Amino acid sequence: MLEIKDLTKYYGNRAAVYDIFLNMGPGELIGLFGENGAGKTTLMKCILGLTGFKGSVTLDGEPITRRNIARLSFATSEHSFFPGLSAKGHSDFYREHFPRYREKRFKALMDFFELPLSTPLRSFSTGQKNQFEVIMALSQGADYILMDEPFAGNDIFNREDFYKLLLGILEPTETIMLSTHLIEEVSGFIDRAVLIHKGTIIGDKKASELEDEGSDLMEYIKKTYNYRPDRVAKALQELEDGGR
């Protein structure tokens, strides 16, 4: 269980995230949603210890240190691979450093995305780089896989197939936290939605609960964010009235 208690992170005087309480259990597929600047990336970086924060993040009761951090992996749109190293080189590196590295999964995903094995990563296209980033996060052998906008720049065909594949390869103990703006695309794939707004969590609901309520993810998000469907029409009307 990954437990986040009273997590707050300031950048200067501005709180990027504050009062975050969140538990992530084994096997959950969590969607982390929020507008740009809501604090999704900061939250993930705090969990991974990539930035300092107040509060606590524990993994099965233990603080996250170098001893247990290999149980977490991270796929980020900033990319965390070595640009001059080939995919094969990365595989060798992970095998050497992560005892639970999943080589079979790596090979299967490389085949699926048809990525070259021996070309340095810097020569990959942006889409290929994103795919590779996700492949390594999934192959590290981590229990908690954090993905921050992993598919920015990928075409829809690759994304949809990938979600299906992901559902097929994940083991019951593997937990995924996926931050994305592509809400509709992942709505059938995630089983819990966490909504973050201006640095704090404003909603946390399981897909099964939404189903019981006869609602869906999109509706839940719109409701939680006080989405006003008439605001576009209103804005256009105002422009019209003002003589453009």
Next chain:
Amino acid sequence: MEKTDMKKWTPVQRLWGFLEKNTPPGSNYKKLFCQLVIILLIAGLFAFLSFLTGYSSAKRVLYTWDHGEQVLREGAQIMDIGWLMRHGFKTAFPAYAAFCIGVGAAQLASFRRESRSIYLMKRLPKDEVLRRSFALPLIALLLGFALAVLLANLCVAIYVHQTPPQALPEQVRLWSYDYLIFVKR
């Protein structure tokens, strides 16, 4: 390179194998190592030539010409060896050391360039980033130190051997007696 083949590796292959594991993954460590060696050789050459130039001038002023013959001036004493080595050694090797430190800093920064591979490195043991950033510059510094010691010995040997004994400073004369015995052994 496979671990099982390690015993069959030549020293150069061993060096490359070591550097591969102790430099930022994907970096061109062979090229960087060769560049550092070339820069070190240039630094060494500069230091040595500076000494030789200074030494030949210092030696020239020891003599005077008498009826077309070169004669040692009476009471003439050659310049102190520390002074002769000062310019070359104190410029070349500290500059080389600063360059090595710069290489280390650049390698450390490389984990944040083009991508954020530092995020991955932070999931590894703590010394991994520092080791991969500074192992090669440290080796280069040690090589630099070894070359400096070697060249300093060579300069001393030239200074002691090529200067007429009566023109050597008193302290060197006494010391060189022991030194020459040591060298001749």
